[in-house]
Amino acid sequence: MAGNTEMASLEESFRKFAIYGDTKATGQEMNGKNWAKLCKDCKVTDGKSVTSTDVDIVFSKVKGKTARVINYEEFKKALEELAPKRFKDKSKEEAYEAICQLVAGKEPINVGVTKAKTVGAVERLTDTSKYTGSHKERFDESGKGKGKSGRENIVDTSGYVSAYKNAGTYDAKVKK
16 A cells, blocks of 8 residues: 555545535535546646546546545545556556556646736727727716716706807896
């Protein structure tokens, strides 16, 4: 069997893969999807001697009849089942040691995760000098928004014709 530190790192890997992708997982039990991910990420499946089908069959063998998850002890049994298939040239114990070394200390790999791009798009979308049409009316020359006057046509209800130069002078003339 492997040493204590290797078993601890094997158990740590089991817990990391067990909680991967499931917010409610405790790390005590692993589902079939995470077992397949562990085998793929730790290179237990090689595509020739151990395939994803083999991984699924071994998972079904070691779990309980009505169970949908495996615990750490069943996980070790599953590795024992896969070890002779993965390392055909080694004895059963050596193969188990080798497969434990493959898994120990590993954690789930996030493939295809897109990093957020902070510059470029935001600056391009907020550059008011490139606005056209009615959107251009909403900002002044400095790029500050005009507020409500930029969004709506505010109607002049003063009674004067628009652009009349003596607007607002009637009351002053009448009071004389």
